[in-house]
Each structure stands twice: as C-alpha cells, then as structure tokens.
Amino acid sequence: MxxxxxxxxxxxxxxxxxxxxxxxxxxxxxxxxxxxxxxxxxxxxxxxxxxxxxxxxxxxxxxxxxxxxxxxxEGEVKGRHLSAVQQAYVDTGAVQCGFCTPGFVMTSTSMVERFRGQPLTEQEIRRGLAGNLCRCTGYTSIIKAVQKAQQLDEETPR
The missing domain is CATH 3.10.20.30 (Beta-grasp domain)
Incomplete structure (x- = not known):
C-alpha cells in the first residue's frame, strides 16, 4: 500500500x-x-x-x-539550534537516562504551541503530560522545563 x-x-x-x-x-x-x-x-x-x-x-x-x-x-532542531522546548529541558536538567525524553519533548511542544500566550499551571502541565512515563525523575524538572519553554517561546521572534 x-x-x-x-x-x-x-x-x-x-x-x-x-x-x-x-x-x-x-x-x-x-x-x-x-x-x-x-x-x-x-x-x-x-x-x-x-x-x-x-x-x-x-x-x-x-x-x-x-x-x-x-x-x-530530530525535526525540532533547526540548524544547530534546539527548539525552545528542547533548550528548556537542557536548562532545567529534565533529562536523566534520556529514553523517555523525546516523547516528553514532543508532548511538551504540542502543549506549548497549543497554549501559546496562556501560561499553564502546574496541574495543567501534569495533566497534559499524563500519557508520558519516566522512571528516572520525580517529574519536577520536567514540569519546570515546560514552564521555561513557555517563557522561551514567548521571547522567540517569529
């Protein structure tokens, strides 16, 4: 087919x-x-x-x-620059073993783009990430990454 x-x-x-x-x-x-x-x-x-x-x-x-x-x-990297979400994950130390990270990054990207200009609460972020599991973290740094990504996204010129 x-x-x-x-x-x-x-x-x-x-x-x-x-x-x-x-x-x-x-x-x-x-x-x-x-x-x-x-x-x-x-x-x-x-x-x-x-x-x-x-x-x-x-x-x-x-x-x-x-x-x-x-x-x-892979497609979120533009040239040699990480996306706002990827950079936020690096900046907040939201990456441990890294296995789950790409899935979290893509779910986070969807949330950041969908709610552009509308800061999400911690509870809204937790709900949005509910379909992604990580065995290495307590999710705190991942939530901080989404919050930071929203800030970075707002600062990025379009």
Missing part, C-alpha cells in the same frame, strides 16, 4: 505493509528518537506530533499517516 506524508518538513512516499505501525516506519527511516517502549500506547516514549497533535506511534498504523504532517524530536 502506498502512502504519502511529510516528515519533519520533507515529503515522502512509502510502500508499506498495512499492518505496520508508524513507529516501525519512522524507526526504519533512522528517526531513532521514536522509542519502542510499551508497544500498547501507555508510556509515551514513541510520541510524535501528527498534524500538531501528540500521538503514540506504537498504536498508530502507518497507513493512517497518509496525507499527514509528522514531526519528530
């Missing part, structure tokens, strides 16, 4: 097995920020943005990506 989609701003056409998950397709393309964690949509390690919506790719069939725009953590 043939599908067409955009990944990190670049158009692609793939001949896929209709049973293939989007996670499998993206990892085959060398997009290793898309981690295989639980494979049942519970941990968020495979989260990407599909048409700007945070989505678990392990339970999303690749054929559903036809005509969609997909963004991964």
């Amino acid at each position: 043939m599908i067409n989609c955009t990944i990190n701003g670049r158009a692609y056409q793939f001949n896929i097995d209709p049973r293939m998950s989007l996670m499998e397709l993206l990892r085959q393309q060398g997009l290793n920020s898309v981690k295989q964690g639980c494979s049942v949509g519970e941990c968020g390690a495979c989260t990407v943005l599909i048409d700007d919506i945070a989505t678990d790719t392990c339970i999303y069939l690749a054929l559903w990506a036809d005509g969609k725009s997909i963004r991964t953590a």
Whole structure:
C-alpha cells in the first residue's frame, strides 16, 4: 500500500505493509528518537506530533499517516539550534537516562504551541503530560522545563 506524508518538513512516499505501525516506519527511516517502549500506547516514549497533535506511534498504523504532517524530536532542531522546548529541558536538567525524553519533548511542544500566550499551571502541565512515563525523575524538572519553554517561546521572534 502506498502512502504519502511529510516528515519533519520533507515529503515522502512509502510502500508499506498495512499492518505496520508508524513507529516501525519512522524507526526504519533512522528517526531513532521514536522509542519502542510499551508497544500498547501507555508510556509515551514513541510520541510524535501528527498534524500538531501528540500521538503514540506504537498504536498508530502507518497507513493512517497518509496525507499527514509528522514531526519528530530530530525535526525540532533547526540548524544547530534546539527548539525552545528542547533548550528548556537542557536548562532545567529534565533529562536523566534520556529514553523517555523525546516523547516528553514532543508532548511538551504540542502543549506549548497549543497554549501559546496562556501560561499553564502546574496541574495543567501534569495533566497534559499524563500519557508520558519516566522512571528516572520525580517529574519536577520536567514540569519546570515546560514552564521555561513557555517563557522561551514567548521571547522567540517569529
């Protein structure tokens, strides 16, 4: 089955097995920020943005990506510059082992973009990140990263 989609701003056409998950397709393309964690949509390690919506790719069939725009953590880096969210994660020390970080970054990116100009409360951030699990942190630094990302995003000229 043939599908067409955009990944990190670049158009692609793939001949896929209709049973293939989007996670499998993206990892085959060398997009290793898309981690295989639980494979049942519970941990968020495979989260990407599909048409700007945070989505678990392990339970999303690749054929559903036809005509969609997909963004991964690799695509958030512009030249040699991290995105506001990625920089905030670095600045706040929200990265420990790093396995879950790309999924958290993409979920955070979705929140920061969706609520641009509307500072989120800690409770709203916790609720927004509920689909992502981390075994290394107490989430405090991740919440601080989202708050800082909102500040950095506001300071970034468009």
